[in-house]
Amino acid sequence: MYSKNDLYITSNDFASFSNIIYSDRQEYSKEFFNNNIEIIEYSEEKQFKHITYKRLSFEITSGDVIFCNTNQIDNLFYHLSKLQKIEDIILITHQTDRLISKKYYQKKPPCVKKWLTVNVGFNNPNLHPIPIGIASDFSLKNLIFSDFQEFKKNNFKxxxxxxxxxxxxxxxxxxxxxxxxxxxxxxxxxxxxxxxxxxxxxxxxxxxxxxxxxxxxxxxxxxxxxxxxxxxxxxxxxxxxxxxxxxxxxxxxxxxxxxxxxxxxxxxxxFEFKNYNFDILTKNYWRKYINDMKSNHSYSETVNEKFYVTAYFKSKRVTLNKLSSMRKKIVTYFYKAKRRLGL
Missing domain, CATH: 3.40.50.2000 (Glycogen Phosphorylase B;)
Structure with a gap:
């Protein structure tokens, strides 16, 4: 029997398994508005009260596990690519629908040893799929932790x-x-x-x-x-x-x-219960899975983002968001037209 607190994994649980949270989407709080944080976007809407941020400075040690909202991965890669002596980094990305393709995987800096992510696009021994899990607690329109009761695996049969x-x-x-x-x-x-x-x-x-x-x-x-x-x-x-x-x-x-x-x-x-590993549904399973990849090092460096780097990636985000919005509108109009034509 699994305890409820060990079940119902979310993206924020994966963030908690890391040494460094570079970028994350969390429940909205004013505490995130400080000098070391850039606010990417936020909403105080009751059904989805959240904030997405990134760190402007952080200390990183070889062998660290670093978590990143997938949409901010280019910004993180910029910093990691400049760290010549850092090695054996475990990267976790989550919280978006972006597919990690072979082409995108090849952008990762040499210091990243293992990459764990949702929506893996191809097979690679150093690219590890992880679950999207259930929605975070601030996404009230979805099923969240408090909606679930005790897990009973006998229900499968x-x-x-x-x-x-x-x-x-x-x-x-x-x-x-x-x-x-x-x-x-x-x-x-x-x-x-x-x-x-x-x-x-x-x-x-x-x-x-x-x-x-x-x-x-x-x-x-x-x-x-x-x-x-x-x-x-x-x-x-x-x-x-x-x-x-x-x-x-x-x-x-x-x-x-x-x-x-x-x-x-x-x-x-x-159907036989013995054929399945229900531990995969637990937080402890994934915590151990990640910890087993880690290696111990002592060498550290500090990353401080320059103002012009912040400005560049902010401009890039704005442009990409506009292009994404246009694409969604075009796709929507296209499929509406198909339905009207009975195609």
Missing amino acids: KDDVSLYVNYQNNTNYSERSHIAEMFVNNDWVNFDEPNLNKKEYMAKLANSTFVLCPWGNGIDTHRLWETLYLGSIPITKSHPTFNFDEELPILFVNDYDEITYDLLNNYLDS
Whole structure:
């Protein structure tokens, strides 16, 4: 039996496993407004009261574990690339949907020995996928730590086959829009619109044998981890970012048209708890996983960001945010036009 405090992992837990938090998204607090911090963005909106920041100076020792909001990784790489004697850094990135591709991985400075991240785009022995987990406590529209009760792994072994389908198309229209029509005439499939309150939504997840978890803005999704923590079996497409998940009760397919009643029934019939490592759902597992990578060193350096570096990366962020906003609008208009044309 696992204690509740050791379950329901979030991005902020991964930040807590590090020696240095370079950039993080946390619950909004005025304490972050100080001379050593640059505020990237913040919101005092009740449902998503948060702040994203980065440090303007920090001390780093060879062998340290450093956490970074993935959107600020270019800024961090700028600093790390200038440290000629620092080595064996363990990097953790999280909190965004950015895919870490082979091209992007090649930008990492030589001092980074291991890189742990969500949304891994390819296989590399020094690039390690980690879970997106559940949403942080400040994201009240999502399921958060306080919404969950005791974890009961026996819930995975249900008597009847059922598949639950409930998601927003607009988070990944090309991936999601065609899926539902594959299952409309099956009485073992239950559909809902994505407008349930949290209590209703949790009950539907917990009472379903299988839950469809298609890729969204990123490959990994909160829904997949919500499903596991509630004792149901997620179904999603195979991807390198799920390599460690093969030890969990997740049904991977190459395409969603492979999903049939017989496939699900056979999976359920062959379900054995001994085949899975439920420790992967715990914070202690990931804390140890990271600590086992660390090496002890004594050499340290201090990083102090110059004002012109701060100005450059701020300007770059503004430009990229504008381009991203334009792209989202174009994609939205494109798919609205397709729907109107019946395509």
